[in-house]
Amino acid sequence: MENEKGEKRMPLTRLPEKKRARVVEITGGSHLRDKLMGMGVYAGRELLKLSCIGLRGPVVVKVGRSVVAIGYGMAGKITVEAL
Amino acid sequence: MIKRIYLAGNPNVGKSVVFSRLTGVHVVSSNYPGTTVEISRGSLQYGDKDIEVVDLPGTYSLEPTSGAEETAVSLLNELPKEEIAVVNVLDSTNLERNLSLTLQLIEKGFPVVVCLNMCDDAGHRGIYIDSDKLSSLLSVPVISTCAVTGAGIKLLMSTIQEARPVSRPRLSHGERWLELGKLIEQVQSLEHRHHTLRELLEDASVRPWTGLLMAAAAVFVSFKMVRFIGETIITRITDPFFMEIYRPLLEKLTAGMKEGGFWFHLLIGDLINGGIDFKQSLGLLTTAPYIEIGMVLPYVIAFYFILSLLEDIGYLPRLAILLDNLMHPLGLHGYAVIPILLGFGCNVPGILSTRVLESKRERLIAATIISIGVPCVPLQAMIVGLLGGFGGLYVGGVYLVLFSLVIILGLMLNRLMRGNSPEFLLEIPPYRIPPLYLLGRKLYFRVKGFLLEAMPVVLLGVLFINILMYFKVFDAVTGLFAPLVVNLFGLPKDAIVALAVGFLRKDVAVGLLAPLNLNIKQLFIASTLLAVSFPCVATFFVLLKELGLKALLKSTLLMIGISILVGTLLNFVILR
Structure with a gap:
């Protein structure tokens, strides 16, 4: 899934570890969007994926100076663009 | 005039430590989001009011x-903005x-003072903030503090009165984050540090x-440390005290009393082999203090320290x-791990902290699991004291039964309940090295809380049991339940008293098993039953408060059913 600029779009769960990406879209309810927004995860924001715990465990990302653990299902609703 | 001061902020920024500093009221703080589950209120002296x-x-x-x-927002709107x-x-x-x-608070018209907390930690990480510039950009007072050491708190106190509402345009979320980006560039400078x-x-x-x-x-390491600290306190401090100082003292004081008399029975209990046996005598001055201080308290201290x-x-x-x-x-x-771990100390704070979980369904599952499958420190200490002599295998066996129960119960509840x-x-906090005095204070308050809650119940419980035993009231009750306990669980009739006392306090109940001369199989079954059957009275009330009557009745029925099932299975199938 490459767009015209050669950037790759994918769900956060598929982003490789230690890679930077920009959030493109958060699907799911506005409740989820608000929650993530409060923690600094919103469309347009850059983040660094630190790790993901196997067996559908949480994805750990760094946004700004905070480290946030996002459940696997929720992370699947966040589309990112690898930088 | 200001009538009320609110402390607001993101989770885990040290609000509770600032609160303690301002009011002198102690509240528990921890380095993870959501420690404050109950709203703390205190007061601050300001001039003469x-x-x-x-x-x-x-x-x-x-x-x-x-x-x-939701709670935070509705509290903020309780009083008119001029009064807060x-x-x-x-x-x-x-x-x-x-x-x-901060921007949201200002936009909504609240009179705000910004408290830049943990400024020492920021320095360590190479982050420098120009607080004067921030103050002029936001048009509200900004004070740097380090609540853990107390730096800046005095200045904060004297500045609170200067809080005034300022007008700022309301922004959408997206606009606000953009605005923040610009603000940060002007006030914060980062010094590059190598990874520490x-x-x-x-x-x-x-x-x-x-x-x-x-x-x-x-x-x-935590498990080993708890055992090591607990055992060291027992062998070095409490046992020498009870054996070498307290026992001779008691024997002198009661020298004139007649063994078997009412008062002797009440205070000292029965003499075992002609002397006081702290584990078996069952008196108000012998077994009661020994169970709490000699057997349980050392492990309570060790557990809460770790x-x-x-x-x-x-x-x-x-x-x-x-x-x-x-x-x-x-x-x-995953976050349910925290209430469950707290439950190992005492089920009451464990169940209270299930409030960090979001849905009622999760809270119910977590609270049920804690009250049935998570043994508190007093119970564990007594089980180790009772079964430990027969080898670690039996102690491990009790844990295995409880662990299996947690898994089965969780799987079952998850299937049966809708939703x-x-x-x-969850935001993951950075590691922080806790200052020793804060750790010490927390330990002190937790241990004090334990003693204040446990001692009266234990003393009253033992008193009550001794009176009932002296007048042989229990015989009627034991007769009623005897068929169940004797035939299904393979326990002697007298164990019924212990099981019933489990409702008051689990540690006393296990203590009551000691004089019954049970064999290891019976001890194993009785200890396991005490762990899984209905919660102690304190847990019972907290379940009622948190879950409501209906859910409490449901989980009580579940517990009784499970106890009967587990007792019978252990007796006939597993330990045959």
């Missing part, structure tokens, strides 16, 4: 997305995210393999991430 101070639960936004945030001041506590090491709430050992450890603990290794090591250390370092949320995927089949997510478990979303 007292102003109420309210510590709000942590919130990321004024548009509430969780129960805790909001101290907005910020974590200086994470200014951008914290300022989002702390940061390497922070990273390693959230990666799968290194994380699991660290978790295994942490759990193993737990407080793990809490304040900030390790628990990392454990929660690693265990998240294993908790989902039980209908819980699905919400997802895990």
Whole structure:
């Protein structure tokens, strides 16, 4: 899934570890969007994926100076663009 | 005039420590989001009058997305804005995210004082904030503090009165984050630092393999430390005291009393082999204090020391991430690890802290699991004291039964109850080295809380039992339940008293088993039954408060059913 600029779009769960990406879209309810927004995860924001715990465990990302653990299902609703 | 001061801020920025500093009221703080489950109120002397101070639960936004945030917002709107001041506590090491709430507070017209907390930690991490510039950009007072050491608190106190509402255009979320980006560039400067050992450890603990290794090591070391500290206190302090000082004293004092008389029975109990046996005599001055102080208290101290250390370092949320995927089949997510761990100390705070979980369904599952399958320190200490002599295998066996129960119960409740478990979303705090005095204070308050809660119940319980035993009231009751206990569980009739006392306090109940001369199989069954059957009276009330009567009745029925099943299975199938 490459767009015209050669950037790759994918769900956060598929982003490789230690890679930077920009959030493109958060699907799911506005409740989820608000929650993530409060923690600094919103469309347009850059983040660094630190790790993901196997067996559908949480994805750990760094946004700004905070480290946030996002459940696997929720992370699947966040589309990112690898930088 | 200001009538009330609110402390508002993101979760885990040290609001509770600022609260303690302002009011002198002690509240428990820990290095993970959501420690404040009960709203603390205190007061601050201001000139000649007292102003109420309210510590709000942590919130990321004024548009509430969780129960805790709803509570915070509705409390903020209780009084007219002219009568309040909001101290907005910020974590200086994470200014951008914290300022989002600040802007919202200002936009909504609250009179705000910004408190840049943890400024020492920011310095260590190479973050410098120009607080004067921030103050002029926001047009509200900004004070740098380090609540843990108390720096800046005096200045903060005297500045609160200067809080005034300022007008700022209301922004959408997107606009606000853009605005924040600009603000940060002007007030914050970063000095590049090489990765420190702390940061390497922070990273390693959230990666799968290194994380699991660290978790295994942490759990193993904690367990060993609790045993080591507990045993050391017993062999070096409490046992010598009871055996060499207290017993001779008691024997002198009661030299004139007649053995078998009412008072002797009440205070000393029965003499075993002609002397006082603290474990078996069952008197108000013998077994009662010995159980609580000689057997349970050392482990309470040891457990809370280790737990407080793990809490304040900030390790628990990392454990929660690693265990998240294993908790989902039980209908819980990783964060439920924290209430469950607290439950190992005492079920009451464990169940209270299930408030950090979002849905009622999760809270019910977690509370049920805690009250049935998680043994508290007093119970564990007594089980170890009773079964430990027969070898570690039996003690391990009780834990295995309880662990299996937790798994089965969780799987069952997750299937039976409607709804699905919400997802895990948690900010992971940085590691912090807790100052020793804060750790010491927390330990002191937890141990004091234990003694204040446990001692009266234990003394009254033993008194009550001794009176009933003296007048042989129990015989009628035991007759009633005898068929169940004798035939199904293979226990003697007298064990019924112990099982019934389990409702009052589990440790006393296990203590009552000691004089019955049970064999190891009976001891094993009785201890397990005490662990799984109905909760002690304190837990019972907290369940009632948290879950409501209907859910409480349901889980009580569940517990009785499970006890009968487990007792019978152990007796006829497993330990045959």
